[in-house]
Amino acid sequence: MEPLKPVSAGARIVLGAGFFALFIAGWGLATYGGFVPPLFLASPGQTLVAGWSLLTEFNFLGDIAVTVFRVVGGFAIAAAIGVPLGLMMGAFKPIEAFFEPFISFARYLPASAFIPLLILWAGVGEAQKLSVIIIGSVFQVVIMVAVIAGATRMDLVEAAYTLGSRRAGILRRVIIPSAAPDVMETMRLVLGWAWTYVIVAELIGATSGIGHMIMDSQRLLDTGQMIFGIVVIGLIGLITDFLFKALNRWLFPWATL
Amino acid sequence: MSRKTLRVRGVTRTFPGSGRAGPTLALQPTDLTVQPGEFVAILGPSGCGKSTLLRIVAGLDRPTAGTLTLDEAPIAAPGPDRGMVFQSYTLFPWLTVAENIAYGLRERGLPPAEQRAIVDRFLARTGLTGFAEHWPRQLSGGMQQRTALARALANDPEILLLDEPFGALDHQTRELMQELLLEIWEADRKTVLFVTHDIDEAIFLANRVIVMSARPGRIKAEVEVPLSYPREWTVKTTPEFGALKARLMAEIREEVRKAIG
Numbered sequence: 174m175e176p177l178k179p180v181s182a183g184a185r186i187v188l189g190a191g192f193f194a195l196f197i198a199g200w201g202l203a204t205y206g207g208f209v210p211p212l213f214l215a216s217p218g219q220t221l222v223a224g225w226s227l228l229t230e231f232n233f234l235g236d237i238a239v240t241v242f243r244v245v246g247g248f249a250i251a252a253a254i255g256v257p258l259g260l261m262m263g264a265f266k267p268i269e270a271f272f273e274p275f276i277s278f279a280r281y282l283p284a285s286a287f288i289p290l291l292i293l294w295a296g297v298g299e300a301q302k303l304s305v306i307i308i309g310s311v312f313q314v315v316i317m318v319a320v321i322a323g324a325t326r327m328d329l330v331e332a333a334y335t336l337g338s339r340r341a342g343i344l345r346r347v348i349i350p351s352a353a354p355d356v357m358e359t360m361r362l363v364l365g366w367a368w369t370y371v372i373v374a375e376l377i378g379a380t381s382g383i384g385h386m387i388m389d390s391q392r393l394l395d396t397g398q399m400i401f402g403i404v405v406i407g408l409i410g411l412i413t414d415f416l417f418k419a420l421n422r423w424l425f426p427w428a429t430l
Numbered sequence: 431m432s433r434k435t436l437r438v439r440g441v442t443r444t445f446p447g448s449g450r451a452g453p454t455l456a457l458q459p460t461d462l463t464v465q466p467g468e469f470v471a472i473l474g475p476s477g478c479g480k481s482t483l484l485r486i487v488a489g490l491d492r493p494t495a496g497t498l499t500l501d502e503a504p505i506a507a508p509g510p511d512r513g514m515v516f517q518s519y520t521l522f523p524w525l526t527v528a529e530n531i532a533y534g535l536r537e538r539g540l541p542p543a544e545q546r547a548i549v550d551r552f553l554a555r556t557g558l559t560g561f562a563e564h565w566p567r568q569l570s571g572g573m574q575q576r577t578a579l580a581r582a583l584a585n586d587p588e589i590l591l592l593d594e595p596f597g598a599l600d601h602q603t604r605e606l607m608q609e610l611l612l613e614i615w616e617a618d619r620k621t622v623l624f625v626t627h628d629i630d631e632a633i634f635l636a637n638r639v640i641v642m643s644a645r646p647g648r649i650k651a652e653v654e655v656p657l658s659y660p661r662e663w664t665v666k667t668t669p670e671f672g673a674l675k676a677r678l679m680a681e682i683r684e685e686v687r688k689a690i691g
Contacts, residue, residue, distance in 0.1 A: 331490050332520040332578075336534035336585060337510030346537070350524045427524050430567040 215397035220404070223397030233386065237405060240371055240382040243299065247306025248367045252360060254307075255314030259356075262315065263322020264348050273319070276312050284309030285373045297378040302371065309370040310363050317363075321355040322348055354421060354428040361417040368410055431467065432621040434501040434511075434588045436487065438462040441496035443482050456482045458648035459496060462640065464589070467619040471626055471636035473678065475686045479647025480625045481593055487623060488514050488591050500588060510534055513582030515595040519574045521566035527577050528553065528562040534585035552580040555614065572603040576610065583614065589621040596631070608634055609663060616660050629678045633671060634661065641681045644689035651681050 180188070197217055203209045204216035215223065227233035262269040284305050291308075295301040325348045333347045375384025383402050390398035422429060443457040457479040464470050474480045485491040487498060489508035498505040500512075513534075521530050528549050535545040553559045556576040566574055575595055582590060592611075596604040612635055615622055626632050632639045633655055641651040655674060657665055665671055 326520075328516055328518050328520045329522060331508070332514070332516065332522075333533070334490065334508035335488055335510070335512060335514040335591075336581065337537045342537055346533075347522070350522070353524075425524070427565045427567065430565055 211396070212394060213396065215395075215400055219397040220400045223395060224401035224405075227386070227398055227401060231386075233402075233405075236381055236383050236386050237409070240375065240384070241409065243302045243374070243382065244306065244364070244367050244371045246299075247303040247371070248310060248360075248364050250303065251307045251310035251314055251363070251367075255311045256318050256356060259315045259318025260322045260344075260349065260352065262319035263325070263352070264344055269319060269323070272315070276315050280312035280316060282308070282312075284370050288374060288377055292378050297380075302374045302379070302382075305374040306367050306370045310367050313366070314359065314363055317359045318352070318356055321359065322352045325351045354425040357417070357421045357424065361414060361421070364413060364417065365410060368406060372406065431619050432588050433466050434621075435466060436462075436464040436589060436621065436623075437497075437499045438483075438487070439497050439499075441483070441486060441493045441498060443479065443486065443491065444494045455646040457486075457493075458646050460647075460649055462649065464621055464623060466621055468638060469615055469622045469624065469636045471624045471632035471639045472642060473626060473629065473632045473639050473682065474642030474647065475644055475682065475689045476627060477645050477689060478642040478685065479645060480642050482647070483642075484514075484591050484593050484623060484625050487589070488512050490514075510538070510585045511588040512591055513585050513587035513589070514591040514593065515575065515578045515582050517594040517597045519566070519571065519578070519598075521574055521577055521581070523566050525566075526562065527558060527564050527566070527569070530566065530577055531581045531584050533581060538585075548584050552584045555583075556580045556610065570603075571599050572607060575599065575607060579611065579614075583618075583620075587620070589623060592622065592624045594626055597626075604631075605663065611635065612659075612661060629675055629682060630666060633657075633674050633678065634663075634666060639678060641678065642685075644685045650685065653678060653681075 200214075201217050204211070204214055204219075211219065224233075258272070262272055287308050288301075288305060291301045291304050295304055329351065330343055330347055333343055338346060371382070372384040372387075375382040376388050379385040379388075383406060387399050387402040390396075390402070439461055440459045441457065441461075442455075442459050445454045445456055447453045460483060462483075472480045472483065482491060486493050487505065489505055489512065505512075521527075522533065525533065531549045531552055532545045535548055540548075549562075550559075553562055556579060558573065558576055558580065561569065561573065566577065569577065579595070596607045599607060608631060615635075622635075624632070624635060637655050637659075639653045639655060640649055641653065642648065643650040653674065657668075657670060657674075
């Protein structure tokens with residue numbers, strides 16, 4: 174090993190899979206070896222069995238679909254509000270001066286603390302679940318997008334002016350394309366956070382979803398089901414992360430050169 | 431072929447101070463008239479305000495006092511009639527070479543077929559035909575500056591403003607770029623305002639060299655370059671070239687000495 178020396182693609186896969194294997198082996202040792210009682214931690218085998226019964230008997234796929242819908246829906250609304258506002262703030266300093274102090278304050282409000290209020294306002298339906306995700310993500314999106322757009326290279330803006338661009342052209346043909354790859358990278362990050370908000374929202378006052386299933390399983394002391402639910406969230410996160418990265422590479426081939 | 435005359439009258443630039451530092455006078459009242467089709471080099475040590483003057487002509491900076499006109503129209507903002515090539519690489523990294531060259535044409539709303547014809551012509555003139563679909567980051571520094579030159583020229587500006595465009599290139603590439611620029615100017619006779627601190631470059635390209643003093647900048651001397659066009663690189667070894675160089679070196683050395691205190 175040498176500092177900062179790259180690793181080959183093959184070795185990267187082997188090493189990455191290696192830790193998964195080690196982790197599962199450690200988990201197996203703790204449970205099958207009798208070091209942790211099954212009441213607290215199900216073994217890998219029990220988790221798989223519990224997962225199978227969840228999928229075949231308890232319509233867990235339905236729960237997954239509901240949760241994915243909430244995450245994607247809340248995230249999409251947050252992005253639809255946050256990205257344009259962030260771009261305008263980054264591009265036009267008076268707009269930034271108007272919104273920035275409030276948003277900097279609002280982004281520190283914990284989304285989970287809003288859940289009781291939101292239940293009061295919106296009940297326990299989808300509107301409340303989506304609201305938690307939107308509150309949790311939108312302020313982060315705005316601030317990060319504003320910073321990205323504000324960091325547009327001034328020399329590129331000046332070059333565009335000398336080529337005949339006006340205000341709208343600078344925004345549409347310089348600031349937006351220059352910010353796009355970093356904005357998408359931010360979206361990938363925020364989507365990850367949206368997953369934590371949705372589960373919190375589903376732990377309280379929900380009748381469906383992965384979080385609700387985990388809460389139900391706790392009442393039955395079924396650690397296998399709980400762990401399976403958590404693992405599924407992890408897997409979905411991994412898949413969306415991979416898809417997002419692939420999408421970004423496809424959309425912005427110039428950015429990775 | 432350019433048709434308009436650039437007139438700079440009493441243009442001054444003071445940068446406001448910040449904190450304890452007082453305001454800085456970057457450019458003393460400056461007068462300059464550039465006739466259509468002239469190639470004028472502005473020569474001076476770093477920090478002499480030559481780039482400031484060029485940026486004011488481009489409309490990217492505003493003078494503290496004085497007026498600028500292109501024929502009778504006052505210059506108040508940047509516009510496509512004054513194309514610019516910067517010292518830093520300013521190609522849009524998300525556009526291919528061809529799309530970069532077409533930027534101004536697209537901004538003007540030219541029909542795609544016409545855009546393509548103009549882009550192809552300037553790709554050929556700058557020797558970039560095989561690189562139309564490349565991303566800027568895949569190009570060498572010299573090729574990026576050739577693209578930047580093509581991008582500015584494709585807009586058919588009245589004046590071409592060049593701010594040390596070859597300053598970041600290695601010596602050999604730089605000389606080839608000078609020849610390319612000269613070739614284009616000899617064919618088009620577009621007005622060029624070329625900022626540089628390289629004496630050879632100024633003499634080789636320009637028909638008039640303006641020498642600027644150390645900060646605060648002002649025009650210290652004007653030297654006509656009586657060498658005839660078309661010029662070949664061999665002109666750099668002639669006695670006439672040497673005599674001009676000696677004269678300009680004397681002017682510049684004094685200013686550089688002042689600039690470094």
